[in-house]
Amino acid sequence: MRELEYPFDANYLLKNKRRIKKSLLEKNNFIEKKIAILGGSTTSEIKNMLELFLLNYGIKPIFYESEYNKFYEDAIFGNEELDEFYPDIIFIHTTNRNIMEYPTMYDDEKTINQMLETEYTKFTKIWESLFSKFKCTIIQNNFEYPFYRLLGNKDAVDIHGKTNFITRLNQKFYDYANKTKNFFINDINYISSCYGLDKWANQFYWHMYKYAMEVPAIPYLSFNIANIIKSIYGKNKKALVLDLDNTLWGGIVGDDGVEKIAIGPEVPSGQVYSEFQNYLKEHKNLGIILNINSKNEYENAIAGLNHPAGTLKPDDFIIIKANWNPKNMNIKDIAEELNLGADSFVFVDDNPAERQICKNYIEGIATPEIDVPENYIRIIDHNGYFEVTNFSNEDLKKNELYKDNAKRSQMMSTFENYDDYLLSLKMKAEISSFKPIYLERISQLSNKSNQFNLTTKRYSLADIEEVNENDDYIKLYGKLEDIFGDNGVITVVIGNIKNKDELHIDLWIMSCRVLKRNMEFAMMDMLVKKAKERNIKTIYGYYYPTQKNKMVNNFYNLQGFEEISCDEQGNKIYKLDISKGYINKNNVIEVEE
Amino acid sequence: MEKSEVFERLNNVFRDVFDDDTIVVKEETTSKDIEDWDSLEHINLIVAVEQEFGMKFNMNEVTTMKNVGDMVNIIISRS
Numbered sequence: 001m002r003e004l005e006y007p008f009d010a011n012y013l014l015k016n017k018r019r020i021k022k023s024l025l026e027k028n029n030f031i032e033k034k035i036a037i038l039g040g041s042t043t044s045e046i047k048n049m050l051e052l053f054l055l056n057y058g059i060k061p062i063f064y065e066s067e068y069n070k071f072y073e074d075a076i077f078g079n080e081e082l083d084e085f086y087p088d089i090i091f092i093h094t095t096n097r098n099i100m101e102y103p104t105m106y107d108d109e110k111t112i113n114q115m116l117e118t119e120y121t122k123f124t125k126i127w128e129s130l131f132s133k134f135k136c137t138i139i140q141n142n143f144e145y146p147f148y149r150l151l152g153n154k155d156a157v158d159i160h161g162k163t164n165f166i167t168r169l170n171q172k173f174y175d176y177a178n179k180t181k182n183f184f185i186n187d188i189n190y191i192s193s194c195y196g197l198d199k200w201a202n203q204f205y206w207h208m209y210k211y212a213m214e215v216p217a218i219p220y221l222s223f224n225i226a227n228i229i230k231s232i233y234g235k236n237k238k239a240l241v242l243d244l245d246n247t248l249w250g251g252i253v254g255d256d257g258v259e260k261i262a263i264g265p266e267v268p269s270g271q272v273y274s275e276f277q278n279y280l281k282e283h284k285n286l287g288i289i290l291n292i293n294s295k296n297e298y299e300n301a302i303a304g305l306n307h308p309a310g311t312l313k314p315d316d317f318i319i320i321k322a323n324w325n326p327k328n329m330n331i332k333d334i335a336e337e338l339n340l341g342a343d344s345f346v347f348v349d350d351n352p353a354e355r356q357i358c359k360n361y362i363e364g365i366a367t368p369e370i371d372v373p374e375n376y377i378r379i380i381d382h383n384g385y386f387e388v389t390n391f392s393n394e395d396l397k398k399n400e401l402y403k404d405n406a407k408r409s410q411m412m413s414t415f416e417n418y419d420d421y422l423l424s425l426k427m428k429a430e431i432s433s434f435k436p437i438y439l440e441r442i443s444q445l446s447n448k449s450n451q452f453n454l455t456t457k458r459y460s461l462a463d464i465e466e467v468n469e470n471d472d473y474i475k476l477y478g479k480l481e482d483i484f485g486d487n488g489v490i491t492v493v494i495g496n497i498k499n500k501d502e503l504h505i506d507l508w509i510m511s512c513r514v515l516k517r518n519m520e521f522a523m524m525d526m527l528v529k530k531a532k533e534r535n536i537k538t539i540y541g542y543y544y545p546t547q548k549n550k551m552v553n554n555f556y557n558l559q560g561f562e563e564i565s566c567d568e569q570g571n572k573i574y575k576l577d578i579s580k581g582y583i584n585k586n587n588v589i590e591v592e593e
Numbered sequence: 594m595e596k597s598e599v600f601e602r603l604n605n606v607f608r609d610v611f612d613d614d615t616i617v618v619k620e621e622t623t624s625k626d627i628e629d630w631d632s633l634e635h636i637n638l639i640v641a642v643e644q645e646f647g648m649k650f651n652m653n654e655v656t657t658m659k660n661v662g663d664m665v666n667i668i669i670s671r672s
Binding site for chain 1: 609636637640
């Protein structure tokens with residue numbers, strides 16, 4: 001919903017939240033998540049706004065809200081209601097109002113260090129206590145700067161200053177976050193500075209209602225939290241699709257000629273596009289795929305991208321569509337060629353009409369409303385499309401992987417027989433029980449896979465850790481490499497052992513990067529092998545249809561299962577008896593355990 | 594600004610905030626008359642009214658306001 005994307009009208013959202021919520025709830029296909037808010041100040045409106053932003057991301061929150069300022073008690077001493085609620089996510093909304101004691105000018109360095117440690121320990125106790133009780137994710141605010149500076153500028157420098165104290169405490173929080181999984185910082189220090197600290201800290205709202213920031217600032221806070229949560233549940237965008245003329249450079253390359261387009265350090269209008277190109281190029285390091293979608297002659301587009309002052313070169317893009325087709329058609333083609341959903345794209349185009357067409361035809365695509373070039377970066381950045389929560393090495397290699405795939409397609413066209421092509425790839429797979437180093441990637445994959453996903457069950461890292469420790473599960477990951485490169489971990493199967501000799505497949509996912517490589521058969525062979533070791537007689541498979549997983553509609557049939565039931569929604573249950581033998585299906589991949 | 598105009602605009606704000614098109618506010622209307630009007634919603638209402646009329650209430654005004662009539666008088670005094 002446009003109203004819930006940056007830049008949004010905070011007052012409009014606050015005033016119309018009931019109506020907006022109703023209209024968001026008209027959609028379906030939400031994933032439900034239980035979110036506990038433990039507050040050190042009033043949280044009511046924070047919750048309401050968070051609900052809107054999450055619904056807009058397809059996440060339906062169920063909330064627990066602590067009593068006013070009972071975050072510490074709830075976390076340390078427990079609370080039956082909270083125990084029963086058993087949150088997936090706990091958001092701890094504390095602010096500098098919750099710092100118990102600040103240094104005074106009389107305190108020596110040792111005392112101040114002690115104060116810092118006491119304050120920090122109060123929080124680590126909270127986190128450890130919550131982690132020990134719940135398999136959950138914790139989102140913790142850092143601290144915003146104080147709204148006055150007793151020491152003036154020295155408040156930041158001197159250990160007696162509140163600003164200095166808060167800065168040091170924040171650093172301790174970051175150190176903890178860096179060594180703790182499932183723990184994320186909600187950076188209200190940054191959000192409050194973007195908003196303007198004097199406005200943010202409007203004391204009217206504290207004294208009147210015990211809100212630690214002014215109410216019109218709350219949508220910005222809640223949006224920031226929603227971005228962390230949607231990222232945890234795999235709802236980040238994955239690719240940028242970029243227009244060229246007046247988006248990546250000033251002017252129209254086809255009309256003006258390469259030498260006349262604005263890019264490079266000589267003039268302000270060129271500098272602003274150079275900086276934007278740099279900003280976009282940085283996204284490659286996050287594993288974001290760059291593509292072009294431009295109404296241009298192909299030769300002109302390439303000439304523009306080869307402009308000596310440009311930082312983005314043709315080689316930085318996976319797919320370049322420069323033609324005169326409608327842009328929404330190009331986007332569909334790009335999605336198909338990349339095997340990605342077009343709803344995971346951010347389409348950046350300076351032309352509002354092109355944005356509107358793509359938004360109308362492609363559900364879920366983001367079309368940030370960039371206005372003038374000097375605002376491009378801020379508007380894209382503040383939307384939080386690519387919020388990083390769990391960053392894996394896979395992400396670093398993502399662009400190479402897509403390049404490798406392009407090479408494979410080329411090679412495929414030289415073979416007449418598909419099996420010959422597969423053999424020529426000299427594929428090697430590692431299929432084995434979960435290992436600690438891969439848990440993060442496994443969780444990430446479970447949240448990102450939509451198409452080759454039989455049950456669309458999502459697992460946070462905490463969930464995956466739980467499965468890993470539980471002996472009632474057979475849990476396999478698969479890695480695949482070939483002559484063109486290593487794809488890393490690209491498939492996961494989780495089966496739950498029940499009634500001694502039954503295996504129920506809770507999750508079967510595979511990255512679309514490795515479609516049609518027979519990897520699913522190699523996985524099946526290993527699954528059966530492991531099942532037999534555990535004396536399983538029957539394997540049950542489940543297929544729950546979504547809008548995106550039609551490609552695996554027939555999956556269990558292909559694996560030799562028998563369909564035993566199908567309800568009105570198309571949910572199917574399958575069965576395979578392995579007690580009387582099983583013939584391996586994979587003969588193109590060399591498998592190691 | 595005429596009182597009638599203030600009431601009309603105020604009425605729309607109330608309807609938006611409480612998502613209830615049947616609301617008609619009068620001088621003597623208080624939080625007791627509107628079901629969802631609790632202390633937490635009160636702040637939202639204040640923010641929305643400030644936004645509508647492009648003004649800010651101060652703490653003293655918010656704490657002494659007894660009914661919609663008081664609110665209207667403050668708005669008119671600022672216009």
